[in-house]
Structures are given as C-alpha cells and as structure tokens.
Amino acid sequence: MMRFTKSQIEALPHLQKINLINSVGGYKSANLIGSKSKNGITNLAVFSSVTHYGSSPAILGFVVRPTTVLRNTYENLKETGFYTINSIFGSTLEDAHHTSAKYPKEISEFDVTSFSELYLEDFYAPYVKNAPIQLGMKFLEEYHIKANNTILVLGEIQNINIQEALVEKDLFVNLSHGNIAAINGLDGYTVPESTERFTYQRPK
Amino acid sequence: MMRFTKSQIEALPHLQKINLINSVGGYKSANLIGSKSKNGITNLAVFSSVTHYGSSPAILGFVVRPTTVLRNTYENLKETGFYTINSIFGSTLEDAHHTSAKYPKEISEFDVTSFSELYLEDFYAPYVKNAPIQLGMKFLEEYHIKANNTILVLGEIQNINIQEALVEKDLFVNLSHGNIAAINGLDGYTVPESTERFTYQRPK
Numbered sequence: 001m002m003r004f005t006k007s008q009i010e011a012l013p014h015l016q017k018i019n020l021i022n023s024v025g026g027y028k029s030a031n032l033i034g035s036k037s038k039n040g041i042t043n044l045a046v047f048s049s050v051t052h053y054g055s056s057p058a059i060l061g062f063v064v065r066p067t068t069v070l071r072n073t074y075e076n077l078k079e080t081g082f083y084t085i086n087s088i089f090g091s092t093l094e095d096a097h098h099t100s101a102k103y104p105k106e107i108s109e110f111d112v113t114s115f116s117e118l119y120l121e122d123f124y125a126p127y128v129k130n131a132p133i134q135l136g137m138k139f140l141e142e143y144h145i146k147a148n149n150t151i152l153v154l155g156e157i158q159n160i161n162i163q164e165a166l167v168e169k170d171l172f173v174n175l176s177h178g179n180i181a182a183i184n185g186l187d188g189y190t191v192p193e194s195t196e197r198f199t200y201q202r203p204k
Numbered sequence: 205m206m207r208f209t210k211s212q213i214e215a216l217p218h219l220q221k222i223n224l225i226n227s228v229g230g231y232k233s234a235n236l237i238g239s240k241s242k243n244g245i246t247n248l249a250v251f252s253s254v255t256h257y258g259s260s261p262a263i264l265g266f267v268v269r270p271t272t273v274l275r276n277t278y279e280n281l282k283e284t285g286f287y288t289i290n291s292i293f294g295s296t297l298e299d300a301h302h303t304s305a306k307y308p309k310e311i312s313e314f315d316v317t318s319f320s321e322l323y324l325e326d327f328y329a330p331y332v333k334n335a336p337i338q339l340g341m342k343f344l345e346e347y348h349i350k351a352n353n354t355i356l357v358l359g360e361i362q363n364i365n366i367q368e369a370l371v372e373k374d375l376f377v378n379l380s381h382g383n384i385a386a387i388n389g390l391d392g393y394t395v396p397e398s399t400e401r402f403t404y405q406r407p408k
Contacts, residue, residue: 001338002371004364009262016375021259023377024337024364026233026291027386027396028256051255052232053267054352055225058213061356063257087230094402101405112408133228134205143347147358148258154351160208160228167206171220173227175388182231182386184379184399192231192386192394198298200391201305204316 023185030088030181030189032096032115033062034126035076037105042117042126043072044109046099048183050085058157059140060085063150072105074151076125077139083155085135086128090179093189123159132178134161172197227389234292234385234393236300236319237266238330239280241309246321246330247276248313250303252387254289262361263344264289267354276309278355280329281343287359289339290332294383297393327363336382338365376401 009017028048036042053059062085064074077083088096095113103109110117110126117126118134127134136159143152166177174195181189213221232252240246257263266289268278281287292300299317307313314321314330321330322338331338340363347356370381378399385393 001365002368004366006262006360006362009361009364010260012375014260017262018259020364020371020375020377021262021361022256023379024339024361024366025254025256025264025289026235026337026384027231027379028233029230031230049255050229051253051267052226052229053349053354054269055222056214056218057352058210058221058225059351060229063255065258085229093400097402098405098408101407103407107407133230135228141349141351143349143356145257145345145347145358147263147345147360148261150257152347152356154349156210156351157213157225157228158210160213160224161205162208162228164206167224171216171224172389172392173224174392175227175231176394180230182396185376187404188376188378188399188401190380190396190399192396195388195392195394196297197392198301201302203305203307203311204302 019185027182027184030096030183032086032088032099032128032131033073034084034086034128035073036080036125037076038079041106042108042110043076044099044115044128045073046088046096053154059154060137060157061152061154063152065150074153077153080124081139082123082125083137084125084127085137086131087133087178088181089132090191093181097187097189120161127161132163132166132180135159223389231386231388234387236290236292236303236332236335237277238288238290238332239277240284240329241280242283245310246312246314247280248303248319248332249277250292250300257358263358264341264361265356265358267356269354278357281357284328285343286327286329287341288329288331289341290335291337291382292385293336294385294395297385301391301393324365331365336367336370336384339363
C-alpha cells in the first residue's frame with residue numbers, strides 16, 4: 001500500500017494533489033447542467049458532484065467552486081430559478097468533457113459542442129437533446145461551505161424525462177442500459193456495462 | 205421518453221418513488237464508512253453520497269438521514285471526531301450491501317460480515333482491511349439541510365492508504381484497477397472495467 005499523511009498530501013505539487021484527492025472518494029456522477037441567463041445566453045457545464053439528498057421531496061445537490069468558470073451555471077440558476085441536469089452518455093464523453101473549458105459567459109457551450117438545446121413545455125432552462133435522463137430542476141436552497149468557500153446548491157426535481165429502455169417495473173433506472181457514464185477523478189470517464197441488484201437487507 | 209411531472213412523482217407509491225429518485229442523478233460512489241463509539245463498539249455502513257468538496261484542504265462530504273440506522277455513523281464521528289471511508293470492491297458487494305440492514309448499535313457490522321477491522325498507527329476509527337482505498341477522516345463541519353432534515357457532514361482527509369496498482373504517475377487513481385464499485389439507485393452495484401482519460405480542456 002502507498003501511504004500519504006495529511007502533511008504529505010499538503011506538500012504535493014498542485015496537479016498531483018488534485019488528481020489524487022479527486023479520485024479517492026470513488027466514482028462520481030457524470031452530468032451536464034444546462035442553464036440560461038436572463039439575457040437568453042445558454043450555458044452547459046460538466047459536473048461530477050450531483051448527489052441524492054432525498055426522494056420526498058425529490059432533492060439533488062451539487063457543489064459550485066466560486067473560482068471557476070462553472071460559476072456561470074450558478075449565476076444563471078440564481079437569476080432565473082431553474083436549471084437542468086442531463087446524464088452524460090457513451091458517444092458524447094469528449095464533448096461533455098470539453099464543457100469544462102473556460103469559455104466567457106457570452107459563448108454558449110451548446111455552440112462549441114455537438115449538444116443541442118431541447119425545450120419542453122414552458123420550462124426556462126434548456127435540456128440536452130438525446131440525453132437518456134433529463135431532469136428539470138428548481139433552485140431550492142444554498143449553503144456556503146465555510147471550510148473552503150464552496151457552495152452546495154440544492155434543487156427540487158420538477159420534471160423527469162427518461163428513455164423507456166432504462167426503466168424497470170419497480171421504477172429502478174438501469175443506468176447501464178443508457179450507456180451512462182461515471183467520472184473517475186478530474187478527467188477519467190467510464191461507461192459501466194451492467195448492474196447487479198441486491199435485495200433489501202434485514203439483520204441476520 | 206417516459207415523463208414524470210412533479211405531481212406525478214409525488215403521487216408514486218413509496219418504493220417506486222425511492223427507486224426512481226435514487227437512480228436519476230447518475231452513478232454514485234460506493235463506500236463503507238467505519239467508526240467506533242467512545243465505548244469501543246465499531247460500526248460499518250454503506251454510503252453512496254461521498255462527494256468531493258475540495259483538494260486543498262482535502263475535504264469530502266456525505267449525507268446522513270437522521271431517520272435511518274446510518275445515524276450510528278454520525279453519533280460515533282461526533283463523539284470521537286474520527287471515521288474512515290473505504291472503497292467497496294468486486295468480491296465484497298453482497299457483504300457491503302448487507303451493512304444497510306438495521307442492526308442495533310450494540311452489534312458491529314464487522315461481526316456479521318466478512319469485513320475485518322484494521323487499525324493503523326494511533327487512528328481511532330477502524331479501516332476496512334483489504335479495501336483498495338482507505339481514508340482516515342477527521343470531522344470538520346456539518347450543515348443541517350432545512351429542505352428535508354438531512355445533515356451534510358464534511359471531513360478532512362488525514363491519511364490515505366491505497367493499493368499501488370491503482371496509482372498512475374501523476375497520482376491519478378485508476379479505480380477500475382482496484383475493481384472498485386459504483387452504486388446505481390438504492391440496491392444496484394456495478395464494477396467498471398476501464399477508464400478513459402481526456403486532456404485538460406481550453407476554449408477552441
């Protein structure tokens with residue numbers, strides 16, 4: 001086993017440190033968050049921090065680092081109240097990763113990638129066309145994390161659009177049936193091929 | 205596409221609702237959190253909400269639902285200040301999932317599964333022996349989420365123990381080389397076989 005103590009971690013060169021620390025927590029969700037400013041400029045950005053907070057009401061969170069370009073997403077959703085979460089899938093990994101490039105706010109990532117905007121009913125934020133899972137989200141609460149000046153954004157699911165092939169009888173969504181990706185670290189993507197389900201566990 | 209509006213989601217039977225909402229955010233990290241009460245009783249519980257908050261300092265978060273048995277983990281880490289995060293790997297999925305059973309606090313999940321406690325130096329909480337990644341964590345901050353009465357627990361990484369075969373030259377940790385699992389929904393587990401890395405992205 002390789003061992004790193006806290007002081008050894010702190011002393012690592014920047015790139016090694018972010019590679020290591022971004023990987024050790026395990027696989028991360030792979031999503032594109034879509035938003036649109038009040039002025040009508042759309043934004044699309046890859047996020048690996050979408051996390052389940054509760055099912056009733058249906059709440060998902062994600063983390064914003066104020067020092068990065070991903071702040072466009074935060075500004076748009078605070079301005080308008082709405083955003084979308086769209087799963088990243090097999091053939092679009094490279095384009096999805098490209099949304100991490102630091103484009104100025106006037107440029108929409110929809111214009112520099114193969115992703116297309118999809119609007120459904122009167123929902124203000126753009127969904128990603130062809131994404132196997134598309135969630136319409138409404139901003140709910142935010143928490144400023146004192147430890148490192150990040151922001152936890154919580155939103156409530158307003159709409160779910162999902163490919164039928166993914167949905168089992170009990171509404172379990174088999175992500176592997178949509179070639180949905182997971183993220184490893186800062187720049188690694190994997191597309192799991194199958195999932196094994198276990199039963200509800202009781203004490204032996 | 206199947207569509208669910210907010211009111212349709214709210215009207216779903218409980219099991220369908222938790223299956224659907226636990227899956228739509230994408231793959232989740234698969235970890236066992238180890239802890240030990242002041243009285244010396246150990247606890248081990250599966251968590252799918254471990255999320256990266258920052259690398260410098262190295263901070264990971266996870267979400268506690270006060271109404272579940274997983275509260276043992278929270279009580280122990282608040283009492284003692286320390287816990288461990290251990291990756292779930294290929295041959296142990298069934299035992300890992302079994303730690304979700306609601307055992308009373310006096311019973312250690314280490315005694316009803318094949319997992320063994322590992323103690324390193326003077327770190328109070330037990331690591332999971334043979335887990336490819338073992339993190340020694342110190343409790344840092346907590347945030348009470350008003351929207352649904354959950355708790356976000358943040359901790360700082362104190363120690364990393366990691367199988368050498370996973371670690372690339374730039375300290376990217378290739379999770380697939382350790383047969384590390386990801387979680388799909390409430391009860392689905394997958395072990396991705398390979399990872400593709402992309403370069404740092406700049407505007408075109």
